[in-house]
Amino acid sequence: MQKLFGKVIETKTFSAEEREVSLGRKLQELRELAGMTQSELASRIGASRSAVSRIENRADVSVAALKKFVSGLGASLRIDASFDASSPVTLRIREAFEVEQTSDDQLLFPIFEEEPFRTGRDVVLSIKPQYSAPILDGTKTVELRRRFPVQVPKGTLVYIYSTSPIRALTGTARILGVEKIALAEMWDKYSSVACIERADFDAYFTGLGEGVVIKLGNVHQLARAIGLEELRDRFEFAPPQSFVYANPLLREALKHESSSLPH
Template structure:
């Protein structure tokens, strides 16, 4: 993925012939999109037009050369590896790094670029209303998940999306810790804090040996919940099946809401 003058241009491989996958050809397409001639770009790169023409005809190009090329276009080079979130390696990626979720089934781990290992971002958790209300009153202090990253930086917030029929962001809690434990141990030690019935617990962790425990602190309800229609129109938001990383604009708005709460109380 290349970011160019505020626009995002994606170059993706497909099940096509090698000639159509020629990296030089794709770079030439970016140059054309940027409305630069070979002479223009060759001057920026400090090489001859003939050398640039040869580069754009190659199928194999060093990453350093690709970076120089796209930076001369005024862009930034980012390289990522896409994993299935259901695969074992995808789960390890999710647990270890701040992987970007393309959707519920795919994760992208950035492997090249200034933001390859980004600082943490807050998360949005989808939680049923009977549980979300208990989190905000402090009765429920742990949330159980089949999968969740273990390495959560201190101060990470879980914004709580209360599912049907609420369909709204209703509050947040700080994630104090995340642990991975055997399912029987979770039930034995944490069933009261999780506020869950045995039948629901067994159904959720069916065929799972281990589960993840999110321990909450400092839970707060928003003064005004934000419903799904508003979330979609303002933040291009879609409710996750489990969780997602909060987009910067949404995160800023929600933290502003928290700041206003702190000022009032």
């Protein structure tokens, strides 16, 4: 079920014949169900009416365009991968993440979603060494991201995974706050503590008008960096492209292994 403008809309499973109808047509039906004209939606998402019309006449739509379209309707986009409960990867996914068990036979893993952060969970952030090192020495106090949940509770524990060539868990920090702001404002307010060159900043945020600032504090460098091979062997760890919810076993093991880990 999904709530849209105070109305509850039932989700529907379409037959093979119905699935032949283009995605654009389904988006048009959703817009009409919301009682919105193409011009009204265009105004909400900062596009022209003809751009909305083109989306509604396409058989396929990019994820970026789809997200923008549904956000203008007041909805959020969620795309899931559905695994059979007997799949060998299901147990690993369930252990590492909070995922939705829809029945005894099916598990849903979110591929793309804008949902509230899973409270009470630690996260692992993959960070390039040139940015993780200044975090650990206290020079860099914010991490800039194209996308990150803004509802993260203050005090959430972050494990810092330094990517290649280090490829190791190197430290921890606490999230002091998360802010989603326009890129111009982000540069003005945080460039001095982000330890990034303007050219690299512009290249990283290409195509976006705003980004996310993760404010970090209570930083601790691990007494012993834990390399990728050991992380894989002990925790079946796979480095995330951006961030991932931490396996509870990881924190429990590190608590007993390193006196530098904050409690």
